[in-house]
Amino acid sequence: MTVTIVGLGLIGCSMAIDLKKTGFAKQIIGVDTNKQDQKTALKNNYIDSAMNLSLAIKDSDIIILAVPVDVIGEILPSILDLSKGKVVTDVGSVKYSIEKSINNHKNRRNFVSGHPIAGTENSGVNAAESNLFNNKVVILCDKQKSLKEALEKIEKMYRFLNMNILYMNSKEHDIHCAYVSHISHLSSFALALSVLDKEKDEENILNLAGGGFESTVRLAKSNAQMWNPIFINNKENIIEVLDNYINKLNDFKKAIKSGKRKELNELILQANKISKIV
Amino acid sequence: MTVTIVGLGLIGCSMAIDLKKTGFAKQIIGVDTNKQDQKTALKNNYIDSAMNLSLAIKDSDIIILAVPVDVIGEILPSILDLSKGKVVTDVGSVKYSIEKSINNHKNRRNFVSGHPIAGTENSGVNAAESNLFNNKVVILCDKQKSLKEALEKIEKMYRFLNMNILYMNSKEHDIHCAYVSHISHLSSFALALSVLDKEKDEENILNLAGGGFESTVRLAKSNAQMWNPIFINNKENIIEVLDNYINKLNDFKKAIKSGKRKELNELILQANKISKIV
Numbered sequence: 367m368t369v370t371i372v373g374l375g376l377i378g379c380s381m382a383i384d385l386k387k388t389g390f391a392k393q394i395i396g397v398d399t400n401k402q403d404q405k406t407a408l409k410n411n412y413i414d415s416a417m418n419l420s421l422a423i424k425d426s427d428i429i430i431l432a433v434p435v436d437v438i439g440e441i442l443p444s445i446l447d448l449s450k451g452k453v454v455t456d457v458g459s460v461k462y463s464i465e466k467s468i469n470n471h472k473n474r475r476n477f478v479s480g481h482p483i484a485g486t487e488n489s490g491v492n493a494a495e496s497n498l499f500n501n502k503v504v505i506l507c508d509k510q511k512s513l514k515e516a517l518e519k520i521e522k523m524y525r526f527l528n529m530n531i532l533y534m535n536s537k538e539h540d541i542h543c544a545y546v547s548h549i550s551h552l553s554s555f556a557l558a559l560s561v562l563d564k565e566k567d568e569e570n571i572l573n574l575a576g577g578g579f580e581s582t583v584r585l586a587k588s589n590a591q592m593w594n595p596i597f598i599n600n601k602e603n604i605i606e607v608l609d610n611y612i613n614k615l616n617d618f619k620k621a622i623k624s625g626k627r628k629e630l631n632e633l634i635l636q637a638n639k640i641s642k643i644v
Numbered sequence: 645m646t647v648t649i650v651g652l653g654l655i656g657c658s659m660a661i662d663l664k665k666t667g668f669a670k671q672i673i674g675v676d677t678n679k680q681d682q683k684t685a686l687k688n689n690y691i692d693s694a695m696n697l698s699l700a701i702k703d704s705d706i707i708i709l710a711v712p713v714d715v716i717g718e719i720l721p722s723i724l725d726l727s728k729g730k731v732v733t734d735v736g737s738v739k740y741s742i743e744k745s746i747n748n749h750k751n752r753r754n755f756v757s758g759h760p761i762a763g764t765e766n767s768g769v770n771a772a773e774s775n776l777f778n779n780k781v782v783i784l785c786d787k788q789k790s791l792k793e794a795l796e797k798i799e800k801m802y803r804f805l806n807m808n809i810l811y812m813n814s815k816e817h818d819i820h821c822a823y824v825s826h827i828s829h830l831s832s833f834a835l836a837l838s839v840l841d842k843e844k845d846e847e848n849i850l851n852l853a854g855g856g857f858e859s860t861v862r863l864a865k866s867n868a869q870m871w872n873p874i875f876i877n878n879k880e881n882i883i884e885v886l887d888n889y890i891n892k893l894n895d896f897k898k899a900i901k902s903g904k905r906k907e908l909n910e911l912i913l914q915a916n917k918i919s920k921i922v
Contacts, residue, residue: 485856542843545838545839545842545843546839546843546857547856547857549835549838549839550835550856550857550860550861551856552893552896553831553835553860553893554860554915555892555896555911555912555915556889556892556893556895556896556915557827557828557831557889557892558915558916558917558918559892559895559911559914559915560823560827560885560888560889560892561823561824561827561918562914562915562917562918563888563892564823564885564888565820565823565824578763578765578825578828578829578863579824579825579828579922580922581859581860581862581863582828582831582832582859582860582863583828583918583922584859584922585856585859585860586915586916586918586919587916587918587919587922588912588916590909590912590913590916593912594905594908594909594912595905597896597900597908598900598903598905598908601900601901601903604900605897605900605901607838607842608893608896608897608900609897610838610841610842611834611835611838611893612890612893612894612897614833614834614835614837614838614841615830615831615834615886615889615890615893616890617834617837618830618833618834618875618886619883619886619887619890622875622876622879622882622883622886623879623883625876625879627872627873627876630872630875630876631868631872633833633837634833634866634868634871634872635868636837636840637832637833637834637836637837637840637864638836638864638865638866638868639836639840640836640839640840640861640864640865641864641865644857644858644861644862644865
């Protein structure tokens with residue numbers, strides 16, 4: 367099996383490493399507009415060769431799009447134009463906007479919409495690591511819109527990465543991800559801004575931080591190129607969850623400001639119920 | 645040295661374990677209104693004996709208050725009444741309200757105001773662990789208000805726990821902690837509430853969560869009995885940081901809603917600067 371990976375960042379290169387290691391791919395072709403990243407990926411043996419997109423498609427069985435979600439929406443239609451006999455899949459964190467971009471494409475059925483839920487706050491080819499996907503979840507969306515054989519190939523690929531496969535429609539996916547992933551990042555970005563705003567004396571932040579601050583603010587290091595289009599492309603769901611989140615913060619503010627210990631206690635006890643889940 | 649620990653929870657018992665282990669304390673006396681916790685602490689050999697507060701004070705060189713901050717403010721004056729020849733210290737996360745409660749006490753100088761910055765999202769005697777304080781920071785506040793010998797004893801104690809000692813006044817401490825610790829907890833509690841509100845299908849939360857959600861929401865498991873009085877006793881600083889935080893979230897909301905990619909990018913890049921610090 368020859369696999370082309372478009373986008374040689376954290377996700378693309380981490381997939382390359384393990385698709386090769388597990389034997390799923392015999393050959394990995396890397397495609398990236400950044401020539402330096404291509405060089406690094408070649409030098410580290412993450413990919414076997416680097417070429418331009420149309421040549422890579424011609425030589426591949428599977429094409430994986432691991433670029434920011436807005437770029438996926440832009441390039442996917444023209445990739446599907448060339449996809450006869452191939453399987454195209456993506457790893458984007460927002461699914462409905464991508465689905466809309468190719469919903470009426472004559473080769474829609476060569477496409478499998480995917481979202482492996484894995485990553486770190488780091489990004490780029492140098493952040494790639496083996497086992498990033500091991501035992502994590504991948505969501506495949508709108509599976510009835512894919513050819514049976516195409517879907518099976520992608521399922522097989524994720525089983526080689528030892529991922530647990532879930533199925534959802536893309537709208538449902540985007541709502542869930544807004545609530546459990548996208549808002550976590552917004553919450554963390556905003557926290558970083560508040561703290562940076564106030565504390566010019568960085569040594570004191572560092573000294574006082576303790577474990578709590580670090581884990582809450584860790585996601586604020588996440589990459590703008592990736593997250594900007596996620597927020598924009600999942601706008602409606604994200605505005606909804608942001609409004610809800612700000613309301614909850616205001617509930618806390620009201621209880622604290624008026625010194626209503628009982629109400630404050632109820633809010634905290636209610637929040638504690640999250641321990642059933644994480 | 646005989647040390648009394650008032651409050652046999654995570655912090656109190658974890659201190660007991662290592663004060664004994666390091667040889668700083670020959671004897672540890674435990675005081676708690678919860679008889680079950682006393683029993684557990686005795687059974688686990690965290691403490692050597694359990695007795696009521698006034699007897700314990702009489703037998704001790706150092707009395708450590710490891711109860712919620714509102715309780716510290718309530719019991720500290722009467723403990724200082726009995727503190728002749730003893731050193732009293734506390735581990736509360738808010739310092740100015742405690743300082744006010746004993747500022748004019750005739751034995752103020754027997755008291756050393758402290759805040760070891762360590763802990764987990766777990767609480768109670770069963771969460772106690774050795775090495776919790778190792779290589780962490782402890783803040784000692786308003787040190788000029790303590791007797792030199794009292795201060796030195798507490799400094800020595802924290803050096804036995806291998807903590808790095810910083811000095812601050814209590815007002816400054818409360819501002820810093822609002823920004824780097826208290827807001828992290830509020831942000832996490834509110835996030836838990838938002839997600840619990842929306843997602844009745846818990847399996848899907850669990851499946852989709854990934855690393856990001858877990859680390860952001862971890863603090864939402866924190867104990868209400870401890871955090872309620874922290875929020876109330878540090879009200880002014882917390883309202884200030886909450887307002888600032890909500891403003892930042894609204895900045896994100898505005899940029900996302902209007903699709904202003906450039907503004908959104910600037911917000912994220914600005915937030916990324918936190919990586920200099922954590």
